[in-house]
Amino acid sequence: GQSLEQPSEVTAVEGAIVQINCTYQTSGFYGLSWYQQHDGGAPTFLSYNALDGLEETGRFSSFLSRSDSYGYLLLQELQMKDSASYFCAVRDLLTTDSWGKLQFGAGTQVVVTP
Amino acid sequence: GAVVSQHPSWVICKSGTSVKIECRSLDFQATTMFWYRQFPKKSLMLMATSNEGSKATYEQGVEKDKFLINHASLTLSTLTVTSAHPEDSSFYICSALEGRDYNEQFFGPGTRLTVL
Numbered sequence: 001g002q003s004l005e006q007p008s009e010v011t012a013v014e015g016a017i018v019q020i021n022c023t024y025q026t027s028g029f030y031g032l033s034w035y036q037q038h039d040g041g042a043p044t045f046l047s048y049n050a051l052d053g054l055e056e057t058g059r060f061s062s063f064l065s066r067s068d069s070y071g072y073l074l075l076q077e078l079q080m081k082d083s084a085s086y087f088c089a090v091r092d093l094l095t096t097d098s099w100g101k102l103q104f105g106a107g108t109q110v111v112v113t114p
Numbered sequence: 115g116a117v118v119s120q121h122p123s124w125v126i127c128k129s130g131t132s133v134k135i136e137c138r139s140l141d142f143q144a145t146t147m148f149w150y151r152q153f154p155k156k157s158l159m160l161m162a163t164s165n166e167g168s169k170a171t172y173e174q175g176v177e178k179d180k181f182l183i184n185h186a187s188l189t190l191s192t193l194t195v196t197s198a199h200p201e202d203s204s205f206y207i208c209s210a211l212e213g214r215d216y217n218e219q220f221f222g223p224g225t226r227l228t229v230l
Contacts, residue, residue: 033218042207042221087157102219104157
């Protein structure tokens, strides 16, 4: 089976930096993705790491270490609008029976306070 | 970016009735679509994967006769919840892959189903 672990909630003030860790145990691995979801809304894609290292996209960065089965999402210069749930997700290896399914973690609720 | 729509955005129905939810890719062709279910404050649980023109592949524990999935074209997939019961009340979300780009999925806005 597969499991992904991430903290349930993180609270920080505006302007701060937040790091959301994700550790995974999967039978196959084809990359770690991060999604943001506001209450009642659709998940939106933030980043994807297939190889080790850091990927930076504006205020958000994502890191992967395949040897440690670990990744994180870094949110910098926090804004009130960043209050949302953040999910890490692992993509299965592509096989004849799998189209690269995503398995999601339980999500981390980020609460940004003034 | 790619846009995926869902219809309806919310629906309330009586127990025992069937409800159809549509998922459309508006500006791209989606060879593969996924259906998820999400309970409040919980993760997205994959229900099934559908490829255009073929039968859907259901995840373990998902009743294929209860959750009928049809992927009739490259831009439309439907999920029908048959003989709905209150425990089927949930947030249903679809997503779509554009061609062979497996790096990201594009999610629809979700459908809130409430069964009375």
